[in-house]
Amino acid sequence: MTTRAPAHPVGVGGQTLKVVRLKHPGRWIASAVALVLAAMLVNTLITNKNFQWDVVAKYFTSKSVLSGLGRTLELTALAMLIGIVLGVVLALMRLSGSPVLKSIAGLYVWVFRGTPLLVQLILLYNISALYPKLSLGIPFGPEFVSGNVNTIITPYVVALAALALNEAAFMSEIIRGGILSVEPGQVEAAQALGMRRNRITRRVVLPQAMRFIIPPTGNQVISMLKATSLVSVIALPELLYSTQVIYTRTYQTIPLLIVATLWYLIVTSVLMVGQGFLERRYSRGSRSSGATIQGPTMLRRLTGLNWRSARTAVADPPPLTPEGRSR
Amino acid sequence: MTSTSPSTTGTAAPVVEAVGVHKSFGSLEVLRGIDMQVAEGEVVCIIGPSGSGKSTFLRCINHLERINAGLLSVHGQLVGHRLVGEKLYELKDKDICTRRAEIGMVFQQFNLFPHMTVLQNIIEAPVGVKGENKKVVTARAMELLGRVGLADKRNAYPRHLSGGQQQRVAIARALAMQPRLMLFDEPTSALDPEMVGEVLAVMKDLAREGMTMVVVTHEMGFAREVADRVVFMDEGRIAEQGTPHELMSNPTHPRTRAFLDSVL
Numbered sequence: 001m002t003t004r005a006p007a008h009p010v011g012v013g014g015q016t017l018k019v020v021r022l023k024h025p026g027r028w029i030a031s032a033v034a035l036v037l038a039a040m041l042v043n044t045l046i047t048n049k050n051f052q053w054d055v056v057a058k059y060f061t062s063k064s065v066l067s068g069l070g071r072t073l074e075l076t077a078l079a080m081l082i083g084i085v086l087g088v089v090l091a092l093m094r095l096s097g098s099p100v101l102k103s104i105a106g107l108y109v110w111v112f113r114g115t116p117l118l119v120q121l122i123l124l125y126n127i128s129a130l131y132p133k134l135s136l137g138i139p140f141g142p143e144f145v146s147g148n149v150n151t152i153i154t155p156y157v158v159a160l161a162a163l164a165l166n167e168a169a170f171m172s173e174i175i176r177g178g179i180l181s182v183e184p185g186q187v188e189a190a191q192a193l194g195m196r197r198n199r200i201t202r203r204v205v206l207p208q209a210m211r212f213i214i215p216p217t218g219n220q221v222i223s224m225l226k227a228t229s230l231v232s233v234i235a236l237p238e239l240l241y242s243t244q245v246i247y248t249r250t251y252q253t254i255p256l257l258i259v260a261t262l263w264y265l266i267v268t269s270v271l272m273v274g275q276g277f278l279e280r281r282y283s284r285g286s287r288s289s290g291a292t293i294q295g296p297t298m299l300r301r302l303t304g305l306n307w308r309s310a311r312t313a314v315a316d317p318p319p320l321t322p323e324g325r326s327r
Numbered sequence: 328m329t330s331t332s333p334s335t336t337g338t339a340a341p342v343v344e345a346v347g348v349h350k351s352f353g354s355l356e357v358l359r360g361i362d363m364q365v366a367e368g369e370v371v372c373i374i375g376p377s378g379s380g381k382s383t384f385l386r387c388i389n390h391l392e393r394i395n396a397g398l399l400s401v402h403g404q405l406v407g408h409r410l411v412g413e414k415l416y417e418l419k420d421k422d423i424c425t426r427r428a429e430i431g432m433v434f435q436q437f438n439l440f441p442h443m444t445v446l447q448n449i450i451e452a453p454v455g456v457k458g459e460n461k462k463v464v465t466a467r468a469m470e471l472l473g474r475v476g477l478a479d480k481r482n483a484y485p486r487h488l489s490g491g492q493q494q495r496v497a498i499a500r501a502l503a504m505q506p507r508l509m510l511f512d513e514p515t516s517a518l519d520p521e522m523v524g525e526v527l528a529v530m531k532d533l534a535r536e537g538m539t540m541v542v543v544t545h546e547m548g549f550a551r552e553v554a555d556r557v558v559f560m561d562e563g564r565i566a567e568q569g570t571p572h573e574l575m576s577n578p579t580h581p582r583t584r585a586f587l588d589s590v591l
């Protein structure tokens with residue numbers, strides 16, 4: 001695959017021969033076309049007055065946008081947290097010996113993965129039509145406290161619940177997959193040492209499963225950040241909705257959407273860097289070779305730019321493999 | 328069909344006592360009535376063709392598998408059950424673990440914990456299961472590492488060790504629990520030939536020190552030198568057993584003869 005020229009000219013019978021490198025005219029033409037298009041894009045960004053960069057600058061750090069950003073971050077963090085906790089519970093249910101627990105968890109995952117998040121959100125938002133009154137009590141028995149659903153279930157609660165419940169379904173699959181990737185011999189060795197079930201899960205299985213759980217969870221956080229924009233449909237002032245509130249008043253639609261776009265891009269970039277860091281940390285002890293892993297640099301990570309790879313076909317680091325399986 | 332084991336010396340209760348042990352996986356009957364006694368300090372080697380149930384029997388001894396019929400006890404206590412009057416009560420997870428902690432087991436694939444260093448692998452169970460003082464256990468771990476010749480590897484991760492070194496760490500890890508019985512399931516079968524010797528040397532030392540050992544192995548040299556008794560298993564039964572000399576130089580069962588011809 002490598003097209004790198006040999007360090008020294010190839011010699012045959014004392015005679016030195018010149019190596020003519022293979023030309024890639026198609027690649028050059030495509031690169032030229034792409035460069036022209038990119039230049040056109042930069043040009044229009046600068047010259048097209050309709051982008052209104054001054055408006056972008058004015059609102060970029062305005063109070064309502066920043067509070068919207070804060071709410072977006074808060075929703076992302078809380079929904080992920082609840083989603084992960086619920087996901088662990090669902091994963092353990094699916095891996096348990098009880099057919100009842102197994103099928104309930106399976107049903108949950110099926111429903112929440114099989115329907116759009118937007119539909120779940122709107123359905124939950126209208127739950128008061130289904131259950132106008134909410135009460136706390138013994139199932140099928142007496143009630144202790146009860147209240148109107150619309151006073152308890154605010155848009156914020158609906159948003160958080162919808163995002164978290166949906167996330168739990170995806171996280172449970174990720175966690176289950178991670179647990180199943182740990183070699184059965186590991187559990188047996190721990191059992192043979194007299195370790196109890198909880199301790200085996202905590203000390204042996206989960207730390208090893210982490211290597212399989214962390215990278216996709218990083219993706220989930222990034223998806224979650226973007227998915228929070230959906231809750232703008234129930235008028236919850238997160239990042240997107242706070243910019244919408246402004247542009248419905250000022251009609252500066254494009255610049256305000258650019259404000260939101262730039263903020264999303266900044267936060268996802270930070271998250272991607274953090275994800276790379278975690279991935280490297282959790283691959284400790286998992287490589288069959290002693291070599292340290294050269295993670296892609298921040299810029300390469302974010303943009304996919306990799307100057308050397310075009311010429312020398314530097315392969316991406318191979319996917320993580322569990323110890324022993326790579327042998 | 329099953330020859331009786333040589334009677335155990337004195338009045339001491341056998342360390343392992345199996346009477347008519349049966350084990351099935353679904354419709355597959357893997358153990359079809361195993362009778363065996365292992366006395367204190369005895370080294371018993373189990374040989375036999377692949378699939379004859381050797382691993383399964385070993386795993387039954389520390390209750391990694393549940394037996395379907397028969398009686399199996401270690402140190403006079405039933406494995407996995409408690410006998411009260413005429414009834415057998417299944418043990419709780421906690422009690423099973425307490426009994427397992429007294430039995431060391433070494434696997435063909437080493438099964439070291441890859442996310443822990445050598446030292447962490449060894450002290451994990453004594454500290455976490457028996458609640459021993461970490462300093463005391465660390466000192467013991469270092470002494471054990473010295474005995475298996477790996478004192479300088481205490482901070483290495485298993486992936487940096489050769490197969491033979493990993494298996495020696497696995498033996499040290501089992502010994503750190505101060506077991507009264509050691510089970511070995513083909514401990515050298517996954518090793519490159521040049522590493523077999525170093526692991527067998529550690530096991531010979533252990534046998535010389537009087538450890539009670541049940542070893543599934545195809546290393547006939549080891550069996551001849553160390554074993555007090557060799558048991559030949561075939562199709563879930565003990566076909567024949569005796570001293571290494573009896574069994575190897577004069578096998579009575581045709582299957583034993585065929586098997587020995589194939590491994591010697």
Ligand SMILES: Nc1ncnc2c1ncn2[C@@H]1O[C@H](COP(=O)(O)OP(=O)(O)O)[C@@H](O)[C@H]1O
Binds near residue numbers: 352357376377380381
């Ligand atoms: N967990 C299991 N489920 C189903 N079959 C099994 C299981 N463990 C072992 N067996 C079967 O039991 C038989 C004996 O296996 P084993 O005890 O590993 O034999 P050996 O160690 O003598 O080679 C084999 O046929 C094997 O396929």
Ligand SMILES: [Mg+2]
Binds near residue numbers: 382513
């Ligand atoms: Mg086996």
